[in-house]
Amino acid sequence: MTTTPRPRRGRRPTMEDVARHVGVSRALVSLVFRDAPGAGPETRRRVLDAAEELGYRPHNAARMLARSRTRVLGVVMTPANPFHAELVEALYPQAEEAGYAVLLSALTRTRNPAEATEALLRNRCEALILLGPVAAPSEVAALARELPVVTVGRRYPGSGADAVHTREARGIRLAADHLVGLGHRAIAHIDGGNAAGSAERRRGYREAMRRHGLAEHVRVLPGDQTEASGAAAARTLLDAPGRDRPTAVIAGNDRCAIGFLDAATRGGLDVPGDVSLVGFDDIPAVAMAHVALTTVHQDAGGLARAAVRTAAARTEDPDMEPRDEVLEPELMVRDTTAEPRGQEARGG
Amino acid sequence: MTTTPRPRRGRRPTMEDVARHVGVSRALVSLVFRDAPGAGPETRRRVLDAAEELGYRPHNAARMLARSRTRVLGVVMTPANPFHAELVEALYPQAEEAGYAVLLSALTRTRNPAEATEALLRNRCEALILLGPVAAPSEVAALARELPVVTVGRRYPGSGADAVHTREARGIRLAADHLVGLGHRAIAHIDGGNAAGSAERRRGYREAMRRHGLAEHVRVLPGDQTEASGAAAARTLLDAPGRDRPTAVIAGNDRCAIGFLDAATRGGLDVPGDVSLVGFDDIPAVAMAHVALTTVHQDAGGLARAAVRTAAARTEDPDMEPRDEVLEPELMVRDTTAEPRGQEARGG
DNA sequence: GGGGAATACTAGAGCGCTCTAGTAGAGCGC
């Protein structure tokens, strides 16, 4: 286009260059770029024009170093987790509104929580937001001793970290009530292992079953919130004799439910004909796709907002009472739940 | 645990503090933390111990500012895109091996390419890796004038940016060959709009059809590589009279294919009974889930490796010949493709 | 035992910003 081609080599222009070009002091240029009061409108325009002309761009490291506050929020996320994508999506506008920049650090197969947070700490984030953390309580506590930490989707009571999460147990209860309402009694739960929220969901499952007088039907299958573990659980059930087979399954999350659906369907089970299935999270894929999964909806936008607000609040006041923000889940009834076979016959 | 509780308030310890504590100079501490030669083993240990004791952690901004090179690779990614998750996953180890740190910047509904790259440039990345960029050619060209830019999954010929991508057209041809081999003739393509790779895939489709003498059957449905557009395309086909309906569809990508599968199935079409379906990317969800989508596999690890290598190479030598690294795709035949109805009858 | 090299360390000048404390000058009331 009409952009002036700028020299590719050589050092980048600094504030000094812009200042000299306009004939003002460095401090004045700084004022303009920080949108601080104290510069005349005419000068402001000239500074901006000069910067544009020279291709000047503030050097973040220098800014961070000079400023007392960095106004950066460190976010640890797992790219492979679709629900984290939704949270990150919502985090940006919330952070911006609160006057913070977002610094992402990914958790991958080759990058553990310690590495991910270390990178953020070296950048002097003011607070950390950990999405669905898998770190050990002692690690989280150690972090919380250094800076404000907000865990999303999991609580670390007594760690000093604030928490923002869905009332997981209630979500599971909604699912259980729905299934019991349809006539199910043998309802199994695929566990999420040590993934965020799993403990709460497991507890919610046990409680709900007890409340419905179905304690004897409690059955927790091991898992880890991945498609693979859902599929494994399905295979376990397929191998069981029919009367030992639950008529409904509450998966640890949507990904697990997808895996279950896959393996169950391939194994010849009809969902919801032979077995009803409920997920958790309500990631976009299960709403829209083929699966039409009945699931427990988590409010990603609300979680993001609460996380940013809490991080900001604790940064302002480190001695604030520990917070535990809880958002209500919602059951999304779709096509993977129905009356159990026997019931259906009686009913029809 | 046994971690010394550190004072939460007050300024963080600096190299100066560590140096004083050990009784050496700041420069020596710097040497130790950079793993540079010139420090005795005994001193090295004492410095490390003191740092541990004081809770010292290098200040990244200061380091960046002081260093001539930042050794940071800026990566623009879209969290909502599952294929990007795979690329990011692979990018970290590759970058580390090449001696670079990774800085992520997300593209979201509220954050456009200009904002995402601006944030990275302010951090003085040495090179930019754009995953499936959607930016305008002029924008990419402007960026490439400032620093090495590698686009992944899309080429911007003449922009000055290097490209790393799959041989998209070949992938589509593999899909078309497979479908034609099964007996299909009316093969439609759901377009990916202006998403990365779409133009190549569209071209590949047209060429493949022509090569098979099926030019008259060419049918490109509008789309944009999301589930929604796949679903919309399915609805369009459902409304068409049977004889005008293609017997096979090559979707713009896997997400689009998932959407198609959803809407088609709900609309009463059997896949692959009534219509065969092929995707593109081979994201984890389509391999494992319920869908078992026949799709064109892209080598995420290979793309990541090539992207990092190219970025590093251009950083070393800005005058290097423009690179265009091409990786071969692979057709993964799963359960969504079969002989067309008529064929099947004849065959059986 | 004197010169040379290698090793272990230090001094100090930046890197490009921010921000406090200050100055110059205009406007204004009396």
Added chain:
DNA sequence: GCGCTCTACTAGAGCGCTCTAGTATTCCCC
């Protein structure tokens, strides 16, 4: 015409590192 306030601007000291150019000290060889 004096002091006052207000606006527009500047000087300069950091922020916490890196890195070049040094200085001691030891070791070794002839």
